[in-house]
Amino acid sequence: MKRKFLASPYIVWMMIFIVVPMLMIVYYAFTQDGSFSVENMVRAFGELPMTALWRSLYMAFISTVICIILGYPAAMCLCSKNLKRKSLILVLYMVPMWMNFLLRTYAWAVILERTGIINTFLASVGLPPQKLLYTDGAVILGMVYNFLPFMIMPIHSSLSKIDPMLIEAAEDLGANRARVFTRVTLPLSFPGIVSGITMVFMPAASTFAISQLMGNNTQQLFGEMVEQQFRTLYNYNYGSALSLVLLALMLLSMAIMRKFDKNGEGAALL
Amino acid sequence: MNKKIALVLVLVLVLPALLGLTACGSKKPVLHVYNWEDYIDPAVIDMFEEEYGVTVKYSAFTTNEDMFALLQSGATSYDVIFPSDYIIERMIAEDLIAEIDYSLLPNFEHIAPEFASGVGYDPEAKYSVPYMWGTVGILYNTTMVSEPITSWEVLWDPQYDDNILMLDSIRDSLGITLKYLGYSLNSRDAAELEEAKLALIDQKEYVLSYVVDQGKDKMVRGEAAMAVVWSGDAAYAMAQNPDLDYVIPEEGSNIWVDAMVIPANSENQELAHAFIDFMCRPDIAQMNAEYIGYSSPNATAVANMDSAISGDERFYPSPEVIANCEYFHDLGDDLDMYNEMWSEIKSGATGN
Amino acid sequence: MKKGFLQKLYLGILLIFFYAPILILVIYSFNESKIMGQWTGFTFKWYAELLRDDNVIQALYVTVGCAVIAALVSTVVGTAAAIGIHNMRPGPRNILVNITYLPLVNPDIVTGVSLMLLFIFLNMRLGFFTMLLAHITFNIPYVIFSVMPRLQQMNPHLYEAALDLGATPLQAIRRVVIPEIMPGVVSGLIMAFTMSLDDFVISRFTSVEAQNLAMLIYSRTRTGVDPTINALSAIMFVSVITLLLIANRKSLTADSKDHH
Numbered sequence: 001m002k003r004k005f006l007a008s009p010y011i012v013w014m015m016i017f018i019v020v021p022m023l024m025i026v027y028y029a030f031t032q033d034g035s036f037s038v039e040n041m042v043r044a045f046g047e048l049p050m051t052a053l054w055r056s057l058y059m060a061f062i063s064t065v066i067c068i069i070l071g072y073p074a075a076m077c078l079c080s081k082n083l084k085r086k087s088l089i090l091v092l093y094m095v096p097m098w099m100n101f102l103l104r105t106y107a108w109a110v111i112l113e114r115t116g117i118i119n120t121f122l123a124s125v126g127l128p129p130q131k132l133l134y135t136d137g138a139v140i141l142g143m144v145y146n147f148l149p150f151m152i153m154p155i156h157s158s159l160s161k162i163d164p165m166l167i168e169a170a171e172d173l174g175a176n177r178a179r180v181f182t183r184v185t186l187p188l189s190f191p192g193i194v195s196g197i198t199m200v201f202m203p204a205a206s207t208f209a210i211s212q213l214m215g216n217n218t219q220q221l222f223g224e225m226v227e228q229q230f231r232t233l234y235n236y237n238y239g240s241a242l243s244l245v246l247l248a249l250m251l252l253s254m255a256i257m258r259k260f261d262k263n264g265e266g267a268a269l270l
Numbered sequence: 271m272n273k274k275i276a277l278v279l280v281l282v283l284v285l286p287a288l289l290g291l292t293a294c295g296s297k298k299p300v301l302h303v304y305n306w307e308d309y310i311d312p313a314v315i316d317m318f319e320e321e322y323g324v325t326v327k328y329s330a331f332t333t334n335e336d337m338f339a340l341l342q343s344g345a346t347s348y349d350v351i352f353p354s355d356y357i358i359e360r361m362i363a364e365d366l367i368a369e370i371d372y373s374l375l376p377n378f379e380h381i382a383p384e385f386a387s388g389v390g391y392d393p394e395a396k397y398s399v400p401y402m403w404g405t406v407g408i409l410y411n412t413t414m415v416s417e418p419i420t421s422w423e424v425l426w427d428p429q430y431d432d433n434i435l436m437l438d439s440i441r442d443s444l445g446i447t448l449k450y451l452g453y454s455l456n457s458r459d460a461a462e463l464e465e466a467k468l469a470l471i472d473q474k475e476y477v478l479s480y481v482v483d484q485g486k487d488k489m490v491r492g493e494a495a496m497a498v499v500w501s502g503d504a505a506y507a508m509a510q511n512p513d514l515d516y517v518i519p520e521e522g523s524n525i526w527v528d529a530m531v532i533p534a535n536s537e538n539q540e541l542a543h544a545f546i547d548f549m550c551r552p553d554i555a556q557m558n559a560e561y562i563g564y565s566s567p568n569a570t571a572v573a574n575m576d577s578a579i580s581g582d583e584r585f586y587p588s589p590e591v592i593a594n595c596e597y598f599h600d601l602g603d604d605l606d607m608y609n610e611m612w613s614e615i616k617s618g619a620t621g622n
Numbered sequence: 623m624k625k626g627f628l629q630k631l632y633l634g635i636l637l638i639f640f641y642a643p644i645l646i647l648v649i650y651s652f653n654e655s656k657i658m659g660q661w662t663g664f665t666f667k668w669y670a671e672l673l674r675d676d677n678v679i680q681a682l683y684v685t686v687g688c689a690v691i692a693a694l695v696s697t698v699v700g701t702a703a704a705i706g707i708h709n710m711r712p713g714p715r716n717i718l719v720n721i722t723y724l725p726l727v728n729p730d731i732v733t734g735v736s737l738m739l740l741f742i743f744l745n746m747r748l749g750f751f752t753m754l755l756a757h758i759t760f761n762i763p764y765v766i767f768s769v770m771p772r773l774q775q776m777n778p779h780l781y782e783a784a785l786d787l788g789a790t791p792l793q794a795i796r797r798v799v800i801p802e803i804m805p806g807v808v809s810g811l812i813m814a815f816t817m818s819l820d821d822f823v824i825s826r827f828t829s830v831e832a833q834n835l836a837m838l839i840y841s842r843t844r845t846g847v848d849p850t851i852n853a854l855s856a857i858m859f860v861s862v863i864t865l866l867l868i869a870n871r872k873s874l875t876a877d878s879k880d881h882h
């Protein structure tokens with residue numbers, strides 16, 4: 001028995017459940033009432049979806065940047081030799097994911113509401129109430145909250161793979177801390193950052209539930225548009241065309257990721 | 271990651287699942303009911319299961335459109351569904367539901383004549399049996415709103431900047447705006463719709479948020495001065511917070527019915543009829559109405575209720591008020607126009 | 623030691639950020655009022671209610687059942703696939719690895735929608751089974767990508783050595799390869815289980831008849847979350863944390879020796 005045949009059940013599975021469904025999206029996107037048409041694709045690149053798309057990308061971009069800024073130091077702390085009980089703390093970072101994200105996001109809404117916990121506290125110390133919920137800031141908070149673990153984990157895993165000898169060697173050669181960081185640690189953890197970005201950016205750009213709970217919903221996000229086509233308006237063709245836009249964006253980001261992660265085969269992901 | 275942790279966790283979580291699977295092994299006939307979330311008194315289901323010796327599998331949907339999309343896909347098999355009026359119209363048009371056999375519904379006689387004889391969405395009452403009905407109106411907090419509200423106009427009042435909750439629903443939001451402007455809420459006139467669209471874009475700067483049903487909870491907590499809500503949600507919120515009041519604006523509004531239908535592909539039509547008949551039994555209808563807080567179309571049940579409920583004009587409005595309200599009709603292909611408008615409304619700049 | 627303190631402080635603040643909403647959920651599971659955010663008094667009634675709420679119990683079974691089966695199936699298929707892919711020539715290997723990336727980086731909504739189109743095309747009833755198929759599909763890549771690095775770290779001659787010593791290929795895999803890659807398999811399993819437990823978007827598109835907790839919660843966040851859901855989350859949270867602490871107490875001593 002050749003070991004490579006162990007992959008055959010998966011290959012069959014993958015064909016049916018990954019490749020064929022993708023082709024179905026393409027098929028639906030380029031047909032209308034069963035015959036070939038570019039109408040839906042043209043519409044998907046129209047002004048309305050593009051406005052929503054830019055807005056989604058903008059929100060996702062800000063969330064991703066915040067996730068890197070918060071997540072990188074966290075991953076470094078988690079790798080620090082000063083830290084005991086590392087595996088426990090790592091697990092503590094994963095446990096929230098075992099509780100439904102919608103519920104946790106809903107709880108944030110309760111915290112941030114006008115009559116919520118923060119504003120009640122502000123009022124009790126005599127400060128005016130702040131509008132925290134129903135803002136873009138709240139939506140971004142929701143995204144950061146939900147996706148930050150997906151930034152910390154891959155960065156942590158790439159940092160923990162760095163041979164401590166390398167850093168010692170750099171220090172022995174006279175590099176100061178900042179230099180060790182910029183010349184050794186940061187470049188070596190780059191694959192982790194890149195997979196973190198892919199794990200955060202695309203989900204943030206396509207979310208629809210978070211914004212419904214945290215935002216004021218006067219502006220649509222791209223994910224909401226897609227969801228609406230499939231679940232409210234049953235326009236599978238136009239919905240597929242919109243999905244294809246997301247798919248194209250994803251392939252683009254995957255191509256970029258591959259460029260940075262040549263040898264990793266996704267190892268940096270976990 | 272620790273191997274033992276994983277094993278312990280998986281074992282603990284597998285056990286209840288296995289218990290659940292063994293519990294599902296009974297062979298009683300099964301009735302698949304598809305209804306709105308929390309839209310029936312659970313005790314009623316238990317009673318039905320007991321009396322008929324069957325198992326009821328109850329699933330819930332959040333919007334009519336969700337339900338319809340899935341029914342249309344053909345990938346489901348329910349026996350009784352509880353859709354709203356305009357979507358029933360569409361289901362009839364697409365041959366998705368079966369005709370009701372009234373000989374199997376002795377309790378149908380309790381349904382009030384104005385609902386029993388068929389209304390706009392099902393003119394001959396061939397396909398649906400009314401379950402609950404209500405209106406759309408403004409729920410407001412009397413401590414935050416000084417003058418009495420009579421008109422939809424208050425939703426455009428700058429005084430209530432950031433204090434208005436709107437319904438995140440295409441038909442409802444455009445519908446009440448059309449009513450406010452003096453048009454039919456089933457308008458297909460491009461100019462009228464354009465006017466409504468502009469009005470809603472203008473209104474955005476005063477809107478705190480577009481919400482779905484969570485608006486009622488926000489109103490109870492005093493998050494906003496007013497919200498556009500369904501009457502049943504208003505009744506629920508008012509029971510929780512005595513500062514709240516509900517009004518059907520004088521321009522008229524939407525009146526709606528949620529009715530019971532049997533999908534054409536139901537494999538258990540006889541039992542489905544039995545279930546619908548059970549729902550029409552006055553004591554059962556009363557239990558449901560009291561549990562949900564919506565208005566019942568069951569005349570006998572309403573007559574048996576406390577007059578404080580059945581005499582409340584806000585929830586059992588006078589015939590004149592009802593005459594001023596309209597049912598939604600299915601828009602067919604023009605729904606696309608509504609949807610495009612909705613996207614336009616939601617693509618403009620925020621008012622905040 | 624000051625540096626260590628700052629690190630702990632930062633990690634602590636982040637943990638507060640992660641756990642604050644969970645704490646809120648737990649607190650409000652003891653709230654008399656049905657409405658979250660409005661404290662009216664202390665009660666245990668939602669815990670009693672929980673046992674009677676068939677929708678919640680059913681959703682719990684669906685969620686856990688689906689997560690367990692999907693995690694187990696995808697671990698078996700994924701581990702085998704990882705071994706297979708690892709032993710392929712670079713050409714086919716790259717193609718497979720790239721396709722395997724798809725469900726990982728694909729927006730959930732696109733995966734969900736594409737599977738929904740497939741199931742409708744195949745005329746399958748959207749329910750527990752289709753949801754399970756979808757979950758297995760998005761879980762397998764997590765397993766593959768957590769097993770592959772272990773395979774790469776493994777001494778490639780171990781397998782041949784086992785064969786030389788008279789083991790059959792199956793024995794060699796079971797006795798030699800599997801133990802070597804076990805940590806990767808386990809973390810893949812946990813990852814798959816976690817993803818499946820928390821999935822909402824893909825389940826929403828691939829199942830109607832069976833509702834998992836996420837779907838139930840979604841419809842309830844729109845109609846007003848009932849504290850029974852809070853009670854359920856509180857129970858799940860406390861049991862997970864307790865288990866972890868018990869399991870970790872033993873491994874804590876070993877932790878200092880652990881130099882992975």
